[in-house]
Amino acid sequence: MCNYRLRYAITENMTEPTAINRLIKRLIFLHLAIIAVTAIMATSCAGTDERGDEDLSMRRALEVQKLSNLAQGPDVSVRIEAIVDSMRQSRHDTYYFSAANVLIDQFFNEGKIARAESLAVKMMCEATASHDITAAAIAHRIRGQILYKLSRPEKALAEFIEGRRILPDFPSDLQTFSNAASIDRWLWIAAYATGDNAAMRLSGRRFAENVARKMQVGWRDSTAHFPVTALAFEASEALCNSDTVTARQKINKAASLRLDYLPANAYEQFYQIRSMINAASGDIDAALADMDTLITAYAEFPWFRQVALRGKANLLSAAGRHAEAVETTNRLMELHDSLTSLQNDLYMNDLTDFYRSEINREHRFSKSLKGYAFAAILALLAILLAISLANVRRQRRKNIILIERLRDYDKVSAVGQPGERLPCYLSPIELLDRKMHTEKPYRNPALGRKELAAMLCITPDEVGALIKAERDQTVVGYINSCRAEEARRILESDPEVTVASVAYELGFGTPRTMQRVFGKHFGMSPTQFRELSKESKRH
Structure with a gap:
């Protein structure tokens, strides 16, 4: 922390020789006159000062x-x-x-x-x-x-x-x-x-x-x-x-x-x-050129660069240039992830430095409390760091166990295994589950209750009531859960596939939607899932 001190040094050298007392008395009047003139000049020059x-x-x-x-x-x-x-x-x-x-x-x-x-x-x-x-x-x-x-x-x-x-x-x-x-x-x-x-x-x-x-x-x-x-x-x-x-x-x-x-x-x-004006006029190339100018200008300002990359991705998507849109979206997601991680790391490191500087300041101003303050702050930091690390390890292990259980479930419930006998009768919800798993109609971003109802030969209201009663979900929630399950399988089986391409392939519409749905369904982001999946396979 900064020290806010202003030091004044005043030195007075005083002598009292008896031989010049009368001279000092005479000079007093001259001194008073000088003070008066100085005061007048100071008043007149106040504005200048x-x-x-x-x-x-x-x-x-x-x-x-x-x-x-x-x-x-x-x-x-x-x-x-x-x-x-x-x-x-x-x-x-x-x-x-x-x-x-x-x-x-x-x-x-x-x-x-x-x-x-x-x-x-x-x-x-x-x-x-x-x-x-x-x-x-x-x-x-x-x-x-x-x-x-x-x-x-x-x-x-x-x-x-x-x-x-x-x-x-x-x-x-x-x-x-x-x-x-x-x-x-x-x-x-x-x-x-x-x-x-x-x-x-x-x-x-x-x-x-x-x-x-x-x-x-x-x-x-x-x-x-x-x-x-x-x-x-x-x-x-x-x-x-x-x-x-x-x-x-x-x-x-x-x-x-x-x-x-x-x-x-x-x-x-x-x-x-x-x-924005060029895009509204249909001149996409000119609009993209301006966005590229901003992306270059924001090389040292990642929080602004995110906005420019998002604008470019939207322009490319609206123009039907999906491959370029996916590439730009990947850059945006990488920047966002790295920026978030960097900010968290810097904040934790800087917080430690900040508390250390506070301890040093307290040491200077209060010696009697320095030991207690130092111990308390360090203990608090140690406890917070220990709790944080323990929570991270615990959550990471839970996620790995979840991935392993999901992998085992996939093996057990795989369709078409040798020797498997299909049941003679399937309930409507079981039939819907099987069709969603085998036919994958959710690849269509516009899939809704009408399409699901047609698959079961019932009305849209009936399919909504069925899903609510059997799965305690809305129609949209049910469809998105099927998409999330398939996204999980793809991410685990193909480590090179990008999140954006999976999002478009499975009908999520945008990578952001997939991030939200996947996180809600599995408690972690797609990127985290893929990293933990690789780690569980190594073990």
Whole structure:
């Protein structure tokens, strides 16, 4: 943890020679006069000093941003933290919260997730104590950014909405405008990820209106980020209103304002929305090109890259290019799995480091409690880690036993074994089970109660009642359970097959649906099942 100390060194050298007492008395009057003149000058220069403090704050904030953009190595956050600490001492620093935001991003990029969350909470408390609505809004935005990067877009959206709520709709000063625009842009990103079209339209419209107001009073953006993004949001609004002509005009105007020497992620919403417009116009190749631009630009930002990959997969699927869609979906799933695993590992490792630093801080401030605090924290960590590892091992063993039992069941219940006598009479549910097992009608994604009823020569209502009475399932649940069982067999028999191809082959519709159904049915993901299946075969 950081140390928040300000050291003052005051040195006074005093002498009292008796020979110069009269001289000192005479100088007192001159001293008082100098103090009076200094006070007058200080009063007249107060505004200049305030501007100087603000300039110093701005220089510090720019230095923080420069370090974040250009510096490399594991100690970047340490260097940024030293600057932010010096800014915190002033308390009136205009740019302190912006610099702290950069530090939180740096913590997150270095995998120090607990440190990032801790600083975000500290900022929230400081903003509340200072009664600064802009600072409070920044704190909400930072909290939302952390949640978004941890793949919790719904909670992130709520933080962005709360942060934007406490700011005026049309801020007048530049700093409030900049923070309001940033929150609106992040709000649009989170709303897009959650499919909240109303929030997308509101935040995009507000962003564009605020940029237009600023530009009307002579403000200009040297990077063109704000006007390009504003036009892209206006194009998105027009597209939502089915006005493709206006949408195309807006996005073309935005394209003409871009600066070629800036990276694509300076205009990320432009590429994203232009891809949507191209797709709506039927130009799939152009839409895919914009998505590929974003995928490349997001090489170091996996949480954004997920969204771009998902958009590309949807475009390919809608265009009927299923092989490419499956390949892109596989990339998306691999990225999602690796990101989730990496975040969990980093969080656990960073949590340990975080607690160790807390212990060290307590040691410095309270020697009498250092032993107890150290032992308690380490014991708690040891217990939590032991419980976690035990649960993981126990669940893993249970899953392996489940797989082995399912494998034995397959051997016993296999159809067409030598010497097997089929029963003379099958009940309707047994007949349906056998047809589902042998004919595999669930490969048709549109399979429903009408098709099942036709197989048994009964009405759709009767087949629904039959499945409910005999299996305690809905028709859809019954069909999906059959698909899940067949998916299990395929994954175990063919270790090279992809989850996406199995999903399309068995009529799940999408890999995400298969992930959900399989997890509900077997208590683990298809990928985990395949890994445990291989492990059980080795034993």
